[in-house]
Amino acid sequence: MNQYIISLDEGTSSCRAVLFNDKAEIVDITQQEFTQHFPKPGWVEHDPIEIWEKQLSVLQQVIRENELKPKDIAAIGITNQRETTVVWDKNSGKPIYNALVWQDKRTAGICKQLKEDDWESVIRAKTGLVIDAYFSGTKIQWILDNVDGARSLAEKGDLLFGTIDTWLVWKLTQGKVHATDCSNASRTMLLNIEAAEWDDELLEALKVPAAMLPAIKDSNAHFGDYEVEGIKIPITGVIGDQQAALFGQIGWKKGQAKNTYGTGCFLLLNTGQEQIQSQSGLLSTIAWRKDGKLVYALEGSVFIAGAAIQWLRDGLKIIESAQETEDLALTANEDETVVVVPAFAGLGAPYWDMNARGAIFGLTRGSGKAELVRATLQSLALQTYDLLTAMQQDSNVKMQNLRVDGGAIANDYLAQFQADILELSIERPINLESTATGAAYMAGLGVKLWSEEFIQTKMNIEQVFIPKMSNEERQKHLNIWSKAIERTRGWLE
Numbered sequence: 001m002n003q004y005i006i007s008l009d010e011g012t013s014s015c016r017a018v019l020f021n022d023k024a025e026i027v028d029i030t031q032q033e034f035t036q037h038f039p040k041p042g043w044v045e046h047d048p049i050e051i052w053e054k055q056l057s058v059l060q061q062v063i064r065e066n067e068l069k070p071k072d073i074a075a076i077g078i079t080n081q082r083e084t085t086v087v088w089d090k091n092s093g094k095p096i097y098n099a100l101v102w103q104d105k106r107t108a109g110i111c112k113q114l115k116e117d118d119w120e121s122v123i124r125a126k127t128g129l130v131i132d133a134y135f136s137g138t139k140i141q142w143i144l145d146n147v148d149g150a151r152s153l154a155e156k157g158d159l160l161f162g163t164i165d166t167w168l169v170w171k172l173t174q175g176k177v178h179a180t181d182c183s184n185a186s187r188t189m190l191l192n193i194e195a196a197e198w199d200d201e202l203l204e205a206l207k208v209p210a211a212m213l214p215a216i217k218d219s220n221a222h223f224g225d226y227e228v229e230g231i232k233i234p235i236t237g238v239i240g241d242q243q244a245a246l247f248g249q250i251g252w253k254k255g256q257a258k259n260t261y262g263t264g265c266f267l268l269l270n271t272g273q274e275q276i277q278s279q280s281g282l283l284s285t286i287a288w289r290k291d292g293k294l295v296y297a298l299e300g301s302v303f304i305a306g307a308a309i310q311w312l313r314d315g316l317k318i319i320e321s322a323q324e325t326e327d328l329a330l331t332a333n334e335d336e337t338v339v340v341v342p343a344f345a346g347l348g349a350p351y352w353d354m355n356a357r358g359a360i361f362g363l364t365r366g367s368g369k370a371e372l373v374r375a376t377l378q379s380l381a382l383q384t385y386d387l388l389t390a391m392q393q394d395s396n397v398k399m400q401n402l403r404v405d406g407g408a409i410a411n412d413y414l415a416q417f418q419a420d421i422l423e424l425s426i427e428r429p430i431n432l433e434s435t436a437t438g439a440a441y442m443a444g445l446g447v448k449l450w451s452e453e454f455i456q457t458k459m460n461i462e463q464v465f466i467p468k469m470s471n472e473e474r475q476k477h478l479n480i481w482s483k484a485i486e487r488t489r490g491w492l493e
Helices: 048-065 108-116 120-127 136-146 150-155 164-172 200-205 241-248 306-315 324-331 369-395 412-422 434-446 452-456 471-488
Strands: 004-010 014-020 026-033 073-080 086-089 159-162 179-181 215-217 225-228 231-240 257-261 265-272 283-290 293-302 339-341 359-361 401-405 425-429 461-465
Touching (some): 004 434, 014 048, 073 164, 086 136, 164 179, 231 241, 241 257, 241 283, 241 293, 257 434, 306 369, 324 369, 339 369, 359 471, 369 412, 412 425, 412 461
Parallel strands (some): 179 215
Antiparallel strands (some): 014 026, 225 231, 265 293, 283 293
């Protein structure tokens, strides 16, 4: 009897269900986009009910369209946008406010106060993170302080917090399980990453009642069951999207790295059992905890990557689809040096400037659609250069190549420019769905459908991009990028 794994890939802009057969091959993908809410500048929200309904819909669709019976499904894995914060009433099951998305900057003032109160070194040492609106802790505090009656309900034990994985597990198990995994918990600014436990001192500093928090499990643990027609389908793999991509790229050994080009851009380096305290603005994070063993990673986060291409399509309306960008970039005038800094949600690593904002530099009368598209693609590679430079300094690891994944890197122009700027070989696998694949692998290991040895045979490279650019041209790009970054910083007072 054929057995399948379904990976629920809940991203920042869409919900997907990815069906894997027992050979760990992708059979089908269903996807639905959901609404992005921008109530004020710098605010980004999602409707948790819409996310749940869309995620359930694509799950049911992939089962229906592939004529699967519940007994055919060995397990469900979940991977998710991290940090995005949901608070709901545990009695009614209803969220008390929209989800605050990881890109949301409304808690910059809370972060500023934490810094002024000298919490920076404590939070850095305990969590591996910097104080930033990016993480969940200050988002929980904002919801409790700004929704009528929320704080008293939380203190009575009537409210629950979760990142999106926790919300989906709670809904799939009909409210029976309130849990997260170590990778997601490490993104809240509330977890001591050495002990892998919630930290009472940090909960007090951020005014978050402990009763709201989910139980913390291994990434390949049993997270309860999704029941269909009386059959219980185990949920056995839960892992944050960037850690899932590292796992899906078989970055299991210390020193292995991957870069994902999704809504944001995320570079992760496996540091094994060692937590590296970055001196260059990177984050120490938990990659996963599997079978009780913690693995750490060094991470650099770019807030806006593929989202900048979405902006070209939906905001400026100068392209109809992301697929057009490759041809447009190749037709751009070589003499035009337009630079785009897509700091729409501030700058992430290694700058951590919540007050930066996006900008376009170098426009002339000769600048047009093609030049703007090319500069936007180049910004993804240039932001990655900043991360990789910091990562090599912190880890003392000189990388020879970089494995990549995510929708945007299917673009050959971007992949080649990335190789040129980094002076590294870029290895693009046949399967770019590393995030969904990582969650599927974790789920499959959780129910012992696959062995680690079997999974390691599944890594196949589709194309390798070798650096071709002259050093002079490369340095010109880096110099002008550095100048543009400096001019976007501290834009807001």
